[in-house]
Amino acid sequence: QVQLVESGGGVVQPGRSLRLACVASGFIFSDYGMHWVRQAPGKGLQWVGVISFDGRNKYYGDSVKGRFSISRDTSKNTVYLEMTSLRVEDTAIYFCAREDRQGLVSWLDPWGQGTLVMVSS
């Protein structure tokens, strides 16, 4: 079945870097764009960014632009989120999600279980 499994979360000091990974299975990874979405403790969902199916196009939310970078490795069925210059406000559960699509319309399905990133000194 289609599955996404995130890893790489943990506790990190402000200003440091961290790389998250999301391993996909059960579908043709190279056919789909992949998103990262985060959720701060007790808060709502916030879009982080997306990478296109072929890795050529990447877009980011304003709060992470210039600090976070998304990449993908088709040979490993994995999408990565490289986070630099981390701030306390980046503390959140980070979810990866597959971009499902019909024509020009796209949505997120399924989602991984998430990995917790805590930025604290």
Added chain:
Amino acid sequence: QSVMKQPPSVSGAPGRRVTISCTGGSSNIGAGFDVHWYQQFPGTAPKLLIFANNNRPSSVPDRFSGSTSGTSASLVITGLQADDEADYYCQSYDSSLSAVVFGGGTKVTVL
């Protein structure tokens, strides 16, 4: 602050109908970008509930329905059940922000 506004909470008795609103603007829902809805139980990942305004994945019961009108969207739950207690989020695309946007989320409580 979320670009799309949802009521923080709604509640209803078992068997009743509840409606969750999602109010956007001219650069997202009003511009014709589709709305999608997700259901999230505490401690779990969001799950797709409605896609492309009013379409249900095959696993979602027909008690859940979606609609859009102007700059707003709505999620309706009929025949409310105890296991519908969850957080619900709307999602669309905003052309001014060039970003995927979510509503702030609505907690549904079954009385």
